[in-house]
């Protein structure tokens with residue numbers, strides 16, 4: 001029996017430029033290559049999509065760097081599976097988003113935009129090799145709102161080289177003025193294969209990073225955002241439904257270069273190499289079998305990331321266990337509380353340590 005999958009993710013592996021911190025599966029946009037990628041993706045979609053998805057997320061890379069014609073092809077491929085999508089997100093960068101693409105996205109049912117902003121400080125944006133300035137961000141947010149696309153999420157970064165508490169504070173103030181309902185904030189991780197990694201740039205001191213996290217938490221809470229997941233803040237009812245699927249440990253289909261997916265006890269990852277993706281029928285480089293113990297742990301690990309926590313009844317039914325018996329040590333951890341039959345970690349900053357008590 002095949003179970004219905006509710007979530008679809010598609011990775012667009014092209015960007016207009018390469019940010020210095022980035023180690024994702026992406027390369028510089030090339031029109032001909034993007035056409036070939038679309039040909040291959042069409043086949044992958046035909047072979048793998050069998051459901052009407054509740055959430056669809058087109059991420060990357062930079063989906064908005066595709067031409068209008070290519071964007072239309074992409075959305076047309078997905079269209080037969082999107083009629084029941086309650087949340088349909090596309091990622092965009094400010095410099096490549098325009099009114100033509102916004103109208104097209106809307107026409108195909110996209111109802112949420114995730115915009116890569118990172119900072120409001122233009123010097124910092126240059127340090128990261130981002131292609132936009134903050135004025136462009138303001139203009140594009142206005143354009144989205146003028147086109148009634150108001151369900152907007154903004155990605156920001158902190159703990160950046162050259163960023164201090166004042167710069168972060170100013171960015172938060174600038175972002176609050178944009179009045180968008182969802183914000184994701186990620187601290188910089190120096191990836192070995194990124195330009196920063198190769199140049200030997202290091203992250204900020206751990207204590208500074210912790211102070212920045214605290215500042216973000218306070219400022220956003222004071223301004224009506226709910227800190228609903230370790231790195232995510234939303235106005236009431238604007239939590240990311242697609243990401244909530246990951247955090248509830250639901251199955252999802254991931255397509256294209258570098259994407260991964262999970263179906264029951266199988267988790268797979270596609271090749272990160274675009275040439276292999278284009279030329280091979282066998283694009284899955286990893287097919288992992290997860291046993292029950294691993295799945296239960298991953299389920300707990302993902303669910304404790306949100307303030308809603310883990311639904312104990314659902315968990316016990318799904319795995320046929322008694323959670324209080326199975327995780328005696330974990331339940332004794334002082335940061336774990338049980339509220340309304342949900343297991344909750346009341347301090348996301350220490351989540352990794354808390355999880356150690358669920359590992360035995």
Ligand code: SF4
Nearest residue numbers: 015018019022060061
């Ligand atoms: S951070 Fe985003 S926009 Fe920048 S290179 Fe990576 S995928 Fe592209």
